[in-house]
Amino acid sequence: MNRRGFIGGLGGLIATAALPGCRTDEPSVFSQRGNFERLALGYAHIKVGATAPFSLLHISDTHLTSVYDDESDVKQKLAKIRTQTFGGCQEEALRDSLAWAKSNVDFVVHTGDLIDFQSRENLDLVKKYFGTGAAKVASAGNHEFSPEMWMSAVKEEHTEAYKDRTRKDLQAAFPYDLQFNATVVNGVNFIAMDDVYGYVPPACVEKFHAEVKKGLPIVLCMHVPFYTDGIWRANTKFWTSSAQHGKPNFFRTAAVPDARGDYVAQQQDPVTREFIAYLKSEKLLKGILAGHLHITIQDRFSPTAMQYVVGGNFLFHGQEVLFT
Numbered sequence: 001m002n003r004r005g006f007i008g009g010l011g012g013l014i015a016t017a018a019l020p021g022c023r024t025d026e027p028s029v030f031s032q033r034g035n036f037e038r039l040a041l042g043y044a045h046i047k048v049g050a051t052a053p054f055s056l057l058h059i060s061d062t063h064l065t066s067v068y069d070d071e072s073d074v075k076q077k078l079a080k081i082r083t084q085t086f087g088g089c090q091e092e093a094l095r096d097s098l099a100w101a102k103s104n105v106d107f108v109v110h111t112g113d114l115i116d117f118q119s120r121e122n123l124d125l126v127k128k129y130f131g132t133g134a135a136k137v138a139s140a141g142n143h144e145f146s147p148e149m150w151m152s153a154v155k156e157e158h159t160e161a162y163k164d165r166t167r168k169d170l171q172a173a174f175p176y177d178l179q180f181n182a183t184v185v186n187g188v189n190f191i192a193m194d195d196v197y198g199y200v201p202p203a204c205v206e207k208f209h210a211e212v213k214k215g216l217p218i219v220l221c222m223h224v225p226f227y228t229d230g231i232w233r234a235n236t237k238f239w240t241s242s243a244q245h246g247k248p249n250f251f252r253t254a255a256v257p258d259a260r261g262d263y264v265a266q267q268q269d270p271v272t273r274e275f276i277a278y279l280k281s282e283k284l285l286k287g288i289l290a291g292h293l294h295i296t297i298q299d300r301f302s303p304t305a306m307q308y309v310v311g312g313n314f315l316f317h318g319q320e321v322l323f324t
């Protein structure tokens with residue numbers, strides 16, 4: 001059986017003998033709908049003072065889970081488990097998104113977790129899809145830095161030293177600097193920055209301040225959102241309800257749940273805490289595009305900037321953002 005041969009059904013996951021589509025050029029998901037209606041798109045408008053109007057497709061969290069047959073047993077096991085987790089049509093979702101973008105938007109922004117874990121085939125897919133410049137702006141996600149997730153003999157640590165273990169090989173597959181890159185489009189400076197474990201590395205803060213000196217309006221693109229009360233509340237609700245496997249989990253209060261994980265890092269890491277406080281008063285910041293949460297939510301970050309979190313591309317989600 002093809003390890004990608006899983007489709008959702010009334011009885012749960014059903015193994016299929018030969019998987020139609022998914023890794024072919026023919027659409028398999030909602031194939032009869034055509035005209036790219038297979039994408040679930042949100043819409044936003046950022047009034048940024050662009051020299052001419054344009055729009056982009058923001059996608060995130062594709063979570064490719066491919067391995068070649070000769071890769072290690074651990075990677076084969078991981079691919080099997082994680083392909084079930086993400087549905088098996090992540091490559092088709094990415095392909096649909098990039099194809100739609102060609103005739104509908106000026107460029108694509110991807111905010112990380114393009115791959116679910118490091119494998120030779122996943123990195124080849126990065127080169128195949130992004131090597132041609134299909135995504136003009138992109139940032140890394142936490143999964144980009146994970147060789148074998150929980151199955152690794154080396155425990156994942158949320159540090160620069162941990163990222164350095166695989167940074168060189170990972171970086172070789174991507175056509176832009178995964179730590180920090182800046183691209184100006186119609187007078188708008190799109191800054192893609194590494195914050196994959198919640199904290200912002202000091203080098204990124206330094207580079208950001210250098211970009212501010214250009215005096216252009218800035219849109220910050222990164223994997224983990226800078227949590228606001230609204231984003232943290234929704235994120236906690238969504239992931240708690242997933243963890244409870246169907247037990248009731250209704251909103252009965254608008255209280256903000258206690259910070260955990262990435263949010264604690266943002267509150268406790270002094271560099272990140274200061275950077276976020278500074279950003280809230282930086283008038284050139286006009287918007288933040290982020291992912292990681294697998295939910296779509298918009299919330300105000302600062303007087304001049306809204307934050308837009310996009311749902312998982314593995315579920316064919318994306319958002320078109322208009323800039324004027």
Ligand SMILES: [Fe+2]
Pocket residue numbers: 113141142143223292293
């Ligand atoms: Fe993530």
